[in-house]
Amino acid sequence: MEELVVELHPGIAGSANNPLTIRERLAAYTELTKPRITFLIVLTAAAGFALATRGRIDYLRLVSAMIGIGLLSSGIATLNQYIERDLDALMRRTSDRPLPSGKLLPREALVFGAGLTVLAEMYLAVLVNPLTALLGLTVIAAYLFAYTPLKTKTSLSTLVGAFPGAVPPLIGWTAARGELSLDAWVLFAILFLWQFPHFLAIAWMYREDYARAGILMLPVVEPDGRITGQQIVIYTLMLLPVSLLPTALGLSGQVYFFGAILLGLLFLYSSVRAAFSQSRQEARRLLLASVIYLPLLFILMVVNRK
Template sequence: MQALGTTSISMISRAKSFYELLKFRLSFLVAFSCGFGYLLGNTGTVDWAHFLWLVLGGFLISGTSIVINQITEKEYDKLMTRTQNRPLPTGRLSVNEARQFAVLTGLLGFGILVWQTNMLTVVLSFVSMILYSFVYTPLKRVGPIAVFVGAIPGALPPLLGWVAATGSITYEAMIIFGIQFIWQFPHFWAIAWVADEDYKRAGFKLLPSGGKQDLNTAINIMIYTLFLLPLGLLPTYFGLVGITSGVIVTICGVLFLAQTFSLMKDYSRRSALKIMFGSFIYLPIVQIAYLLDKV
């Protein structure tokens, strides 16, 4: 009986480790953005079963990319305080187990998309996974060009959702892609600022302007945040959504931008943290506002 109990605890522990590999919150945010694009692009009655399959497929493919990222960066994760307790650096899971898990989640994710969506959605999802796992990840040790490359798969989920709903890439799809693409820069750089010591230990070079926590980097963050103000109004301008969401998005953009001025003033980790958390709040509020105000 005791052996059975020990086995059950071990199985639960391993299941928890596989769950950690998926980085649920990040994968959920990707799936949420994918669902947002689908609902915004849908013009008829929403097929909720189709919607849920799309979200699940997006979640699994995002999880696959994240697992591959952790396999590639296992030795670097050991060097960083924020990642050294992940399943691979601690040895709770082996690299081979993680590879098998990535194959399983990837096959399930792509299988769902092939079954429930269209070939363009599947191809774009594959491109997103390749860019994130095999281009962005190694570029993190090369220089800040990694942020530009990483912003592409980071911004593809809403476009994928739109394509799943409409079957084509339209200018509206490119607008919602553009908003999330530009958002990636203050988001990435705020995280890189907060985790600067950890990233340096691992050899990651993500901050712009020579990789320093200085005024030039803070100005870069401010400029990209500023771009979100006109971009956020494009869905209203083109009649995709109403004026109410335009007002909400502008207010959110101004508040987000205001946080960057503190960083330009004191270059502190605290100010960078505010921008980081502000970026997490900005995107879902904007997307929900668009959906509620869809014309």
């Protein structure tokens, strides 16, 4: 059977004589949505939904809410890549993304991202609740119009970006309960603090790439790594007691409490090693520890919920 192909404009994906197949084109659109990040966002939002639920979880409502949240995350990720397409072209680790590599046209990404984002907001407002849609709007505004442009202006962009980055559990919470409470803000605080060791590990690993693109991550403006290491350890230390608050507030039980201590100490160990060694290898290990820590923490929190 002959393979279907889509003709592209000259200069895209090599040339019009070398078009992308349907499968390659779908893969490029999928890549724009950053599936792994979207999965983690949906996971933390689902945890927020489960923890906010009184009694048995309504799985149909849960799935419905996660569809809207997944669409929103995918739309924002796509628009972010549209905005940063010129910067991505300057960095080795991002130069093969769909826009800088020429697999897709910028306007195709813009239409796709805007469409997903608008659809997600309509979905959340109509099929979930208005508060959840409002939180989605705050993420759109803060991530695309504050964090993203600040990345080339100040290293404090990481702090700014941590606010919208910590909203997914809040969105999951409001999707289940239609209101916010102190418990929900504790989930926000956990994700907020977790982002610093996670993203500083990435920034240390790819500091030359960021410098090449003019993105002012902390390891770029402070190349000796002393302050970067201090912040990694400080935020991980702060995360440990905050991660125990779900038990203190009655969200989760003792199994979670001791599991959170163990996970927090292991995460702290990785953070201290990365801070002292200032090596790419230890930064990579810290990154791995961070992406193991967060899902396990939230899964344990939900499994042992009260």
